[in-house]
Amino acid sequence: MLKPGEFYQRDREWHPPALTRDYKTSVSRSPQYSLISLQNSVSEITGPVFGHNDIDPLDNDLIHNYAKSGESAIGERIIVHGRVLDENGRPVPNTLVEAWQANAGGRYRHWKDTYLAPIDPNFGGCGRTLTDENGYYYFRTVKPGAYPWRNWVNNWRPSHVHLSIFGSGFAQRLITQCYFEGDPLIAKCPIVNTIPDKAAQGQLIAALDMNATIPLDTIAYKFDIVLRGRRSTLFENRLEGN
Amino acid sequence: MTQQLSYLKETPSQTAGPYVHIGLAPGAAGFDIYKQELGWDIAGPNSEGERIRVEGLVIDGTGSPIKDVLLEVWQANSEGVYAHPEDGRSVEDGFRGWGRVISNFETGEWAFETIKPGRTQGRNVGTQAPHINLWIVARGINVGLNTRMYFEDEADANAEDPVLNIIEWERRRTTLIAKRTERDGQIVYRFDIKLQGEDETVFFDI
Numbered sequence: 001m002l003k004p005g006e007f008y009q010r011d012r013e014w015h016p017p018a019l020t021r022d023y024k025t026s027v028s029r030s031p032q033y034s035l036i037s038l039q040n041s042v043s044e045i046t047g048p049v050f051g052h053n054d055i056d057p058l059d060n061d062l063i064h065n066y067a068k069s070g071e072s073a074i075g076e077r078i079i080v081h082g083r084v085l086d087e088n089g090r091p092v093p094n095t096l097v098e099a100w101q102a103n104a105g106g107r108y109r110h111w112k113d114t115y116l117a118p119i120d121p122n123f124g125g126c127g128r129t130l131t132d133e134n135g136y137y138y139f140r141t142v143k144p145g146a147y148p149w150r151n152w153v154n155n156w157r158p159s160h161v162h163l164s165i166f167g168s169g170f171a172q173r174l175i176t177q178c179y180f181e182g183d184p185l186i187a188k189c190p191i192v193n194t195i196p197d198k199a200a201q202g203q204l205i206a207a208l209d210m211n212a213t214i215p216l217d218t219i220a221y222k223f224d225i226v227l228r229g230r231r232s233t234l235f236e237n238r239l240e241g242n
Numbered sequence: 243m244t245q246q247l248s249y250l251k252e253t254p255s256q257t258a259g260p261y262v263h264i265g266l267a268p269g270a271a272g273f274d275i276y277k278q279e280l281g282w283d284i285a286g287p288n289s290e291g292e293r294i295r296v297e298g299l300v301i302d303g304t305g306s307p308i309k310d311v312l313l314e315v316w317q318a319n320s321e322g323v324y325a326h327p328e329d330g331r332s333v334e335d336g337f338r339g340w341g342r343v344i345s346n347f348e349t350g351e352w353a354f355e356t357i358k359p360g361r362t363q364g365r366n367v368g369t370q371a372p373h374i375n376l377w378i379v380a381r382g383i384n385v386g387l388n389t390r391m392y393f394e395d396e397a398d399a400n401a402e403d404p405v406l407n408i409i410e411w412e413r414r415r416t417t418l419i420a421k422r423t424e425r426d427g428q429i430v431y432r433f434d435i436k437l438q439g440e441d442e443t444v445f446f447d448i
Binding site: 007008009010011012014015016017018020023025026027028029030031032033035036037038039040041042043044045046047048049050054055056059065066085086087088089096098099108109111112113124125126128162164168170171173174175176177191192194195200201203204225226227228229 | 340384387438
């Protein structure tokens with residue numbers, strides 16, 4: 001069997017560190033010891049495979065996937081679309097992308113969310129899709145509202161969509177958040193600011209994409225997602241005892 | 243001037259937040275939307291091997307169970323084969339080897355049922371002891387945490403395992419070994435995960 005290449009190491013200076021005091025919940029939930037670095041084995045290089053039997057074609061339309069027949073979610077209609085690529089710039093096809101978000105008023109359909117803004121009866125707030133052979137994905141949804149949260153006395157989350165992505169190997173597993181160009185709350189957000197590098201933060205801000213809008217219907221934002229890339233297997237590094 | 247490398251940067255991680263259930267387990271958030279939620283059946287009905295239950299807590303630095311945690315499971319079948327084309331071998335029909343589980347909102351207890359995996363291929367030579375790969379996300383966790391659960395009753399395999407053996411502190415290796423018990427005729431492995439403090443679980447940068 002050909003030995004598949006390992007994933008490039010995760011750039012821990014590009015990601016947020018575990019302990020970020022201004023995001024208070026991280027203080028008691030961050031490991032204190034250093035992570036132990038592992039060369040990839042078959043356990044990390046492989047990962048779950050999903051297919052079209054797992055999901056429904058309407059699952060990526062958040063405007064309609066929880067709405068009563070003939071009705072739709074309230075809010076600014078948007079498309080969030082882009083490609084899932086790896087660090088080599090290659091598309092990641094047939095991979096599962098899951099999304100969840102607050103409604104247009106900033107309220108989540110979750111029994112733990114008690115914010116004043118009302119639940120939209122026609123909006124569930126989650127979706128999922130598989131990338132196509134070119135790594136392309138899209139969701140139709142409404143722009144999520146900003147909402148307050150308990151951290152400092154007066155913190156507000158910028159509009160955001162949570163995204164969960166698999167890739168081909170378990171080492172690529174990623175959860176992130178997509179923000180929207182022009183939102184003044186982004187720079188003030190302690191969760192955004194867990195990421196130390198401003199350029200890395202910018203990678204989480206979707207661009208207004210007028211070319212992808214549907215005129216008189218839906219505005220669009222482009223959000224490409226990059227997963228870890230893999231070494232090519234020109235040379236094997238065979239370590240004693242491994 | 244040197245030439246420019248054209249690699250892209252990995253998208254930075256962000257916390258899964260307190261409402262992760264909406265996206266990944268909407269039934270637990272309180273609503274029914276999908277025809278099927280993913281990840282509730284890890285081994286399927288046809289798999290060979292010992293049927294087991296795995297349960298535990300994820301405990302924070304104050305000693306409190308985390309009640310809004312989500313874990314994902316990735317494991318091989320009883321022959322040590324992963325359900326993935328790059329493993330190169332086949333698995334039983336319906337065996338996916340992947341699942342997700344959330345903690346109980348009141349107690350923080352989580353549990354999943356599966357089959358005990360077999361030894362898997364080592365990175366270059368030899369084998370790895372049976373283990374379940376775990377990925378842990380929650381509010382307050384900025385980048386999902388990777389760890390592995392090994393089995394108490396696999397002492398010989400564990401002693402040879404290349405991953406356990408790169409952990410310099412032997413004392414810390416024990417944080418990755420689940421305790422085997424039997425309850426009502428069922429095999430139960432207990433695996434508590436400590437994010438901080440005495441006996442902090444080993445987490446990996448994979």
